[in-house]
Amino acid sequence: MKKVLLVGCGGYGAGYVEELLARGESLGLRLSGIADPYAGQSRVKDLILENRIPVFDTPEAYYAGNQAEIAIVSTPIPLHRRQAEEVMRSGSDLLLEKPVAGSVRDAEAILRTRDETGKKLTVGFQWCFNPEMLALKRDVDGGRFGKLLSMKAMVLWPRDIAYFNRGTRWAGKKYAADGTAIFDSIASNATAHYLFNMLWLAGKGYGAADARLLDFRAGRANDVETFDTVILRAETGEGVPLFFAASHAVKAEERQDPVFIYRFEKATVTFGEIAERPTALLAHLSGGETVDYGDSDNNGLGQKLLPAARYFAGEGENFCPGEAALKHVALLEEMWRATGEMPFFRKELVERTPGMVTVRGLAAILRRSYEEARLPGEAEWPV
Ligand SMILES: NC(=O)c1ccc[n+]([C@@H]2O[C@H](COP(=O)([O-])OP(=O)(O)OC[C@H]3O[C@@H](n4cnc5c(N)ncnc54)[C@H](O)[C@@H]3O)[C@@H](O)[C@H]2O)c1
Structure with a gap:
């Protein structure tokens, strides 16, 4: 034991x-x-x-x-x-x-x-330890779908004020009292999995792809030092475009659980795009065949314990090495190199109900951006 x-x-x-x-x-x-x-x-x-x-x-x-x-x-x-x-x-x-x-x-x-x-x-x-996701990874790395062409993902998860104030109050902060970097945001915390999954799947093996930030829109409605909403475009070292949109400042009825569309030469891989199966992981091959990997669970904390223990014992692979996860931190750090402060959303659009702060019209902007995999124009971004 x-x-x-x-x-x-x-x-x-x-x-x-x-x-x-x-x-x-x-x-x-x-x-x-x-x-x-x-x-x-x-x-x-x-x-x-x-x-x-x-x-x-x-x-x-x-x-x-x-x-x-x-x-x-x-x-x-x-x-x-x-x-x-x-x-x-x-x-x-x-x-x-x-x-x-x-x-x-x-x-x-x-x-x-x-x-x-x-x-x-x-x-x-x-998600790197999830059997369905690992089966997809094997097919991607094995070349079943041909070259990767583009990736996009979106998550709209409402979070209340209590979420940002939880624990020792480090959520949404840039630095701890002793100067240690935190830079906690929607993209480093709750929805980080869906941004990281693109890097991890785009890289050969489990090392994740390098990604360079192209441009982004960020904003905050909640009382955070970082941001609670982001749309970003990046590009892997091999020139594959990545698009990511996420917000916590949306209403409960605007909630969108994670969805992604990854396009390859010979297939389109989708996650969560089917209403009846919100965690379905599917590859639609250009010949008409569909590969159903099953329902891919990103919540099962237990699913990482056994593979981690097996890796430590020298009996299994490291599905999420430090080098891979470092690339997620590096991509987010590029946002902070581009700007020191993230803007607040326009006051007249911010709606406050007990315990919750949301931005009117924001979910629609993010959905439209995701559809087109492009950033909203500066004039469209409500900050
Ligand atoms: N993999 C996931 O899906 C997932 C989900 C949520 C959080 N996380 C990660 O888990 C970590 C913790 O997040 P959280 O939301 O649980 O935070 P939290 O603030 O709610 O809880 C953290 C725990 O750490 C304890 N703690 C605080 N100071 C400590 C100290 N000096 N020494 C030891 N323990 C201390 C707290 O008492 C608390 O029990 C973060 O890295 C977060 O990103 C991962």
């Missing part, structure tokens, strides 16, 4: 507690400790108590008297570098939640520590 230290047991990390306690033994994993100074506020605090999982304030306190073959770091972004380095230097292989870090500099430092310590690192973009 491999010992697992979980750093961060509230928020998303609560799912790791549940998964490790419910299925850990069958995967050869035992939750042997938690490091989280606010563990008492986790929604799974009773489960932790009932199962007598030792809780520590810091990873250092855990390692003072214990070891762990595996650590999972699921904490706010500004803590990733320090904690990732700490757990690897203490002898653990690491499943690090996405994004790797808030800056390329910090992400690169984590990879350097991985190399210095000889430990293994995999990043928690769970």
Whole structure:
């Protein structure tokens, strides 16, 4: 049985507690400790108590008297570098939640520590571990669909004010009090999977494609330092155009779960484009045949634990290497190099209901942009 230290047991990390306690033994994993100074506020605090999982304030306190073959770091972004380095230097292989870090500099430092310590690192973009997505990846890499021509994705997920104020209030911030980069945004957090999936599928193997930012429109309606809405165009090193549109500032009835259309020479691959099957992953071949990969689940936190453990044990591949996830951080950092401040949406269009801030007409603009895979003109962008 491999010992697992979980750093961060509230928020998303609560799912790791549940998964490790419910299925850990069958995967050869035992939750042997938690490091989280606010563990008492986790929604799974009773489960932790009932199962007598030792809780520590810091990873250092855990390692003072214990070891762990595996650590999972699921904490706010500004803590990733320090904690990732700490757990690897203490002898653990690491499943690090996405994004790797808030800056390329910090992400690169984590990879350097991985190399210095000889430990293994995999990043928690769970779609890379999903069997249906991996089946598509094999077909893409095997050349079944020919050359990749273009990719576009859209997600419109309303998020309330409480979402931005959760936990230790790092959401939507640029820097932590100690100056550590955060740059948390819709594109680095909730919808990051759909931006990253394009890079990951466009690259050969699991290393992800390099991408260069072409242009973007961003805006904020919520009280964030970054942005809650973005439309961006990028291009891979091989010249494949990428388009991504996402917003949290839309109404519940305007919600659009993730959709994508990836065009290849000999097929069009779609995700979520069918109303009755919102997670259908399909390849429509030019000859008329359809390959149905099934319903591709990007929510199953559990689906990454076994492949991660197998990779750490030397028995499986690393489906989401640090180098791949670094490219997502690098693409977002380009936005910040282009501008220091993201604009607020026009006041007269911002609608406030208790707990929620949205922008009138914004969803329609994003949908139109997605249809045409182009940015709205400057005059059309309501900032
Ligand atoms: N893969 C996914 O789909 C997914 C989904 C949500 C969040 N995430 C990622 O998970 C990470 C955490 O996000 P979240 O939304 O759960 O954040 P959160 O703020 O809700 O919770 C983070 C947890 O870290 C704990 N924590 C805070 N300070 C700590 C410290 N000094 N040491 C140890 N623990 C500390 C908090 O008490 C909390 O339990 C982020 O990297 C985020 O991007 C991934």
